[in-house]
Structure formats: structure tokens, C-alpha cells
Amino acid sequence: MKRNRIVTLREPLTVGGKEMTxxxxxxxxxxxxxxxxQMAVDMKRGSNPVTVELCLLSRVTRLPYDILRGMNGADYTALREALNWVNGGEPAPSPETGTQPAA
Structure with a gap:
């Protein structure tokens, strides 16, 4: 079963003073x-599907919500595709999105 996937970012993120690629x-x-x-509802944005998706990506990546909000579109798309893939969706992300199976 696919449980996780590594996404290589085009633009590194800084989280807690550390750069992540x-x-x-x-x-x-x-x-x-x-x-x-619930996180989105607590922010009074429960009806916004993008906010709900960001909250979910925050949970499954363990990255802060605000860090994800600042991502570029290509890296965000790669995270979305990776989540779809690990949850059993198809097709698997292409090499262009920078994703690979986690070791």
C-alpha cells in the first residue's frame, strides 16, 4: 500500500529557521x-475548499498552514498530486512535478 511520497520542491521552504527542499x-x-x-471552521473559512485542502495538506505534511499558503503554484500542485497518489488516486505524479516514492 502507498503510504507516503516525497516531493522535491522547486523553491525551498524555510520552516523553523531550516531550509527544506x-x-x-x-x-x-x-x-x-x-x-x-475543523481547522478551517475554526478559522471561519470552512466553506472555502482551498482552505480545507490547505488544512489537510498541513496535517499530512506536518508543515504549518501559513508556510503552505506561501508556496508557489508548481510545488503546491506537486503536493496535491502526491496526496492523491498516496490515497489511491491515479495517475501517479509525473517526474516533472518532482515527486518520488518515499524510501
Missing amino acids: EVVVNASTVGDEEDAM
């Missing part, structure tokens, strides 16, 4: 989905 995207659970929705 790779992000591990873990498969989501129903609990992650529920917690992501």
Missing part, C-alpha cells in the same frame, strides 16, 4: 480529513 506527503486518514475541516 523535500516534503514527505503521508496518506490521509478519515481523522485527518475531519481535523482539517
